[in-house]
Amino acid sequence: xxxxxxxxxxxxxxxxxxxxxxxxxxxxxxxxxxxxxxxxxxxxxxxxxxxxxxxxxxxxxxxxxxxxxxxxxxxxxxxxxxxxxxxxxxxxxxxxxxxxxxxxxxxxxxxxxxxxxxxxxxxxxxxxxxxxxxxxxxxxxxxxxxxxxxxxxxxxxxxxxxxxxxxxxxxxxxxxxxxxxxxxxxxxxxxxxxxxxxxxxxxxxxxxxxxxxxxxxxxxxxxxxxxxxxxxxxxxxxxxxxxxxxxxxxxxxxxxxxxxxxxxxxxxxxxxxxxxxxxxxxxxxxxxxxxxxxxxxxxxxxxxxxxxxxxxxxxxxxxxxxxxxxxxxxxxxxxxxxxxxxxxxxxxxxxxxxxxxxxxxxxxxxxxxxxxxxxxxxxxxxxxxxxxxxx
Numbered sequence: 001x002x003x004x005x006x007x008x009x010x011x012x013x014x015x016x017x018x019x020x021x022x023x024x025x026x027x028x029x030x031x032x033x034x035x036x037x038x039x040x041x042x043x044x045x046x047x048x049x050x051x052x053x054x055x056x057x058x059x060x061x062x063x064x065x066x067x068x069x070x071x072x073x074x075x076x077x078x079x080x081x082x083x084x085x086x087x088x089x090x091x092x093x094x095x096x097x098x099x100x101x102x103x104x105x106x107x108x109x110x111x112x113x114x115x116x117x118x119x120x121x122x123x124x125x126x127x128x129x130x131x132x133x134x135x136x137x138x139x140x141x142x143x144x145x146x147x148x149x150x151x152x153x154x155x156x157x158x159x160x161x162x163x164x165x166x167x168x169x170x171x172x173x174x175x176x177x178x179x180x181x182x183x184x185x186x187x188x189x190x191x192x193x194x195x196x197x198x199x200x201x202x203x204x205x206x207x208x209x210x211x212x213x214x215x216x217x218x219x220x221x222x223x224x225x226x227x228x229x230x231x232x233x234x235x236x237x238x239x240x241x242x243x244x245x246x247x248x249x250x251x252x253x254x255x256x257x258x259x260x261x262x263x264x265x266x267x268x269x270x271x272x273x274x275x276x277x278x279x280x281x282x283x284x285x286x287x288x289x290x291x292x293x294x295x296x297x298x299x300x301x302x303x304x305x306x307x308x309x310x311x312x313x314x315x316x317x318x319x320x321x322x323x324x325x326x327x328x329x330x331x332x333x334x335x336x337x338x339x340x341x342x343x344x345x346x347x348x349x350x351x352x353x354x355x356x357x358x359x360x361x362x363x364x365x366x367x368x369x370x371x372x373x374x375x376x377x378x379x380x381x382x383x384x385x386x387x388x389x390x391x
Contacts, residue, residue, distance in 0.1 A: 007194045035083070038079070046071070050194065073127060126170050227286075230286035234300060235302055249354075257314045257315070257318070260307075260371045262307075264380060266305035284333070292326055319352055319384070327345075327382055331345050345379060345380035347382075350385065351364075366386075
């Protein structure tokens with residue numbers, strides 16, 4: 001088998017693999033369907049553009065140049081549109097269509113007797129390079145914020161090298177030969193172009209696939225640690241945080257406090273207004289607790305209508321002030337529901353961890369006993385458990 005046949009098979013297999021990957025991701029797996037559809041189109045059109053540019057397909061060379069130029073632009077625009085869809089950025093459809101149509105119109109010069117054969121491929125390659133650079137610029141900040149700066153840098157490098165590759169195609173189309181003795185033969189150039197283009201396709205697909213998968217991983221992590229109704233931490237997550245605070249107390253003697261908060265007469269709300277109203281009350285109280293807690297505090301839905309608030313580096317007096325602030329904030333807020341306002345109060349039991357030898361379950365039992373006292377003494381109040389000092 002000749003080298004050109006091997007190269008053609010390599011290119012076709014590479015682009016078929018990446019196109020199939022995005023087809024499966026967007027259809028069967030349901031991962032970022034709109035972005036996956038755009039990236040599938042980008043790989044398909046990019047592969048066809050490379051085949052038409054480098055290999056003899058039996059079509060007139062002028063037709064191959066014109067089609068390759070158009071497909072190259074569509075590939076670049078689709079790559080950028082996929083990134084815009086993935087990050088929910090605005091898309092200027094009219095501008096993107098014009099970006100494809102104007103350089104493609106220059107390809108018509110190929111058919112004119114006095115036209116420049118290279119006009120279409122050069123203009124299309126340079127515009128494609130500009131699109132890749134613009135895509136890297138538009139997504140750098142959001143990539144660094146949602147993922148890591150290293151991810152944004154990797155995407156910038158891959159898209160930037162792809163832009164340089166497009167510039168290289170434009171230079172090659174112009175036939176610039178600054179150092180003729182050093183220039184490789186056409187067969188060698190064809191080989192390196194095919195290998196480079198296929199490698200860049202794999203690299204771009206790898207980076208894009210990484211951000212799709214990592215977003216899914218982050219969302220699964222968030223769901224595993226947060227309550228779906230209120231958006232607060234769930235019981236498992238707050239217990240992990242409590243374990244860490246207990247370890248800090250044992251190692252460094254850093255005291256902390258825990259509040260158990262219960263919505264007063266919550267069953268009455270469900271019975272009189274329905275469970276939808278109860279859910280709205282839970283969401284509203286969760287938002288109030290989170291808004292009025294400190295940035296270092298951890299607020300969680302502990303179960304049912306009960307919440308847990310962890311206050312790191314907070315002694316008994318500081319916890320009392322914080323608990324009273326939260327109780328007052330909830331009491332002052334009327335929660336709108338249909339044509340009425342729901343007045344809600346909370347009861348709070350708190351306990352401060354000062355003894356490194358006190359088990360965590362004993363600390364929570366003290367806070368729960370204090371909450372029970374708050375409920376039996378009339379509700380809408382804060383009751384603190386007696387301090388348990390270190391021996």
